[in-house]
Amino acid sequence: MPTTANPVLAEIWRGDFLESQHRGSAVVATAAGEVVEAWGEPGRVILPRSACKIMQALPLVESGAADAEGLGAEQLALACASHQGAALHTGLARRWLARLGLTDADLRCGGHVPNDPEAAHDLYHRHAAPDQVHNNCSGKHCGFLTVTRHIGAGPEYVDPDHPVQRMVRQIFEELTGGPVAGFAIDGCSAPNFAVPLRGLATAMARFATPETSFSGSRARAARRLFDAVIAHPMLVAGEGRACTDLIRACRGRAAVKTGAEAVFTAILPERGLGIAIKIDDGNARGSQAAVAALLARYGALERDDPVYRALADAPIRNCRGIVHGHLRAAATLTGAQAA
Amino acid sequence: MPTTANPVLAEIWRGDFLESQHRGSAVVATAAGEVVEAWGEPGRVILPRSACKIMQALPLVESGAADAEGLGAEQLALACASHQGAALHTGLARRWLARLGLTDADLRCGGHVPNDPEAAHDLYHRHAAPDQVHNNCSGKHCGFLTVTRHIGAGPEYVDPDHPVQRMVRQIFEELTGGPVAGFAIDGCSAPNFAVPLRGLATAMARFATPETSFSGSRARAARRLFDAVIAHPMLVAGEGRACTDLIRACRGRAAVKTGAEAVFTAILPERGLGIAIKIDDGNARGSQAAVAALLARYGALERDDPVYRALADAPIRNCRGIVHGHLRAAATLTGAQAA
Numbered sequence: 226m227p228t229t230a231n232p233v234l235a236e237i238w239r240g241d242f243l244e245s246q247h248r249g250s251a252v253v254a255t256a257a258g259e260v261v262e263a264w265g266e267p268g269r270v271i272l273p274r275s276a277c278k279i280m281q282a283l284p285l286v287e288s289g290a291a292d293a294e295g296l297g298a299e300q301l302a303l304a305c306a307s308h309q310g311a312a313l314h315t316g317l318a319r320r321w322l323a324r325l326g327l328t329d330a331d332l333r334c335g336g337h338v339p340n341d342p343e344a345a346h347d348l349y350h351r352h353a354a355p356d357q358v359h360n361n362c363s364g365k366h367c368g369f370l371t372v373t374r375h376i377g378a379g380p381e382y383v384d385p386d387h388p389v390q391r392m393v394r395q396i397f398e399e400l401t402g403g404p405v406a407g408f409a410i411d412g413c414s415a416p417n418f419a420v421p422l423r424g425l426a427t428a429m430a431r432f433a434t435p436e437t438s439f440s441g442s443r444a445r446a447a448r449r450l451f452d453a454v455i456a457h458p459m460l461v462a463g464e465g466r467a468c469t470d471l472i473r474a475c476r477g478r479a480a481v482k483t484g485a486e487a488v489f490t491a492i493l494p495e496r497g498l499g500i501a502i503k504i505d506d507g508n509a510r511g512s513q514a515a516v517a518a519l520l521a522r523y524g525a526l527e528r529d530d531p532v533y534r535a536l537a538d539a540p541i542r543n544c545r546g547i548v549h550g551h552l553r554a555a556a557t558l559t560g561a562q563a564a
Numbered sequence: 565m566p567t568t569a570n571p572v573l574a575e576i577w578r579g580d581f582l583e584s585q586h587r588g589s590a591v592v593a594t595a596a597g598e599v600v601e602a603w604g605e606p607g608r609v610i611l612p613r614s615a616c617k618i619m620q621a622l623p624l625v626e627s628g629a630a631d632a633e634g635l636g637a638e639q640l641a642l643a644c645a646s647h648q649g650a651a652l653h654t655g656l657a658r659r660w661l662a663r664l665g666l667t668d669a670d671l672r673c674g675g676h677v678p679n680d681p682e683a684a685h686d687l688y689h690r691h692a693a694p695d696q697v698h699n700n701c702s703g704k705h706c707g708f709l710t711v712t713r714h715i716g717a718g719p720e721y722v723d724p725d726h727p728v729q730r731m732v733r734q735i736f737e738e739l740t741g742g743p744v745a746g747f748a749i750d751g752c753s754a755p756n757f758a759v760p761l762r763g764l765a766t767a768m769a770r771f772a773t774p775e776t777s778f779s780g781s782r783a784r785a786a787r788r789l790f791d792a793v794i795a796h797p798m799l800v801a802g803e804g805r806a807c808t809d810l811i812r813a814c815r816g817r818a819a820v821k822t823g824a825e826a827v828f829t830a831i832l833p834e835r836g837l838g839i840a841i842k843i844d845d846g847n848a849r850g851s852q853a854a855v856a857a858l859l860a861r862y863g864a865l866e867r868d869d870p871v872y873r874a875l876a877d878a879p880i881r882n883c884r885g886i887v888h889g890h891l892r893a894a895a896t897l898t899g900a901q902a903a
Contacts (some may be wrong), residue, residue, distance in 0.1 A: 230569035242746070242758055272579075335885075346688050348676055413882070419581055475574065506584055506844075506847055506850070508845055555646060
């Protein structure tokens, strides 16, 4: 009983066999909301998860809160991050909280064992539970707390009716070009607003063209956030992570952000375009291959770059180093552009 | 550009949104090769990966090698295992090698960091590389070495032309009811023979009915392997792992085995049936939900069992313990049987 489905965007081969495949949707859009290219369902409503963090960070700068607290590019990059809880990240988050006169207990993200191996093993060795700063979203939450303090709002900043979340919701509606389709609660307890994939790509295109897409204070805020992400790729994710590697490899031609369940967004200032991807099955292996392929397709990444190869055209080696398989982005993404 | 695809077998909901889904194929078959029920493509050729380990272990018992070396149910369970490299597993593998007069260096599986947290952290703490016994397949390889010694074959037992692998290939062809469609090299360097999903389900049904499906020595070997798996679920995988939990929860009504890239097999002796599942995208979250649903559908697992709930009907909690989503097997698997 076959059913219709989105196209295959990435494939896993083992020997001569197509072993697994990742279906999904992808949209490349302009700041005016025009779809330049699309695969699958550009109108599909998705939860962008962490791939929208730069939108959630916009009130931090636009409201003047970041300047009032003297925040620099490091904190802004961390506000846009899904970091892996290395000392680099947790130290910055702790100092940020201290600057606000707050502590780990003021966060509402909860803790989880960090992805950074050294930090994880340190906690295991000490039989210690992770702090909330270890949460990959703690920078975003420090940003929410900074806005909360700046506008004098109450401490439960992840409540969907909290003024900070209302600001985020309004930004979503203005940048994606339509009302949000509701929200769900994210892994870090913040509301995550549901939007069409096309709207998410449009919002990213607006970050790619802040001076023409936005008025003065928002234009400056969007530019500052983009510049902070580009300047501090290690703060946005961490060693060996796709976002960090891609931002470095694109050398200013793109900012990218992953989200849970295989969402990926990209901001391409040279082309004035935004990209949004959602792999149906939620596996980051697929969204990483797709975003690398689209970055190459739109001139932000070279196909002979080791980062491209690792994510979109990679031999798979086994425990003895034998190449037995291959991960590759689908030909529909890597082939010549129709337009 | 929608394309036709296999049906959705598992869904991930977040709030009111269907966030991700897993498509795939599943077959329930009799020992005669009759398809009782099927979803997707029963004829699809797949690499069964570790879900076929009980077939790869059959020569160990059938050849008399296991008896010649005095192996018991523990070693046979480990030969059928994808274990997580806890001391329980590596200790048994090391003693088995010593009994053969061999060492870790005689294995050809390569090493990988074990999934067992204590073993992994111990290696990290000692800055030590994993041994080959840590490989989740080391029990299978000890089995291969035991047969190799018994028949006086050479040491390169993972070579596809090695007598042991020829024995495995012949078993695949006899049990699945047709020629293999080739092979690929598995993560542990052993050849992994490609077969139609229906053939894999048929082979499992034959393990469910050894006395009527096989002649004397093979019948006894198949029964011994099934009994060993049922008797030692911790050796087959490990603490908190789906195979271990499902074998325990089925209380003798089924043996199950997972394979990489989201393959799952089940042997149901009470019904005389075999099950084989392949999720297209390779995510075990999908194959675990599907196998639990089919075990319940065929009376081997109760739907109110905590193991069923955890794998096929599970709330998803975030870092603060808030339920924000739900994993569930598709209604097409959990609904009433058509037959």
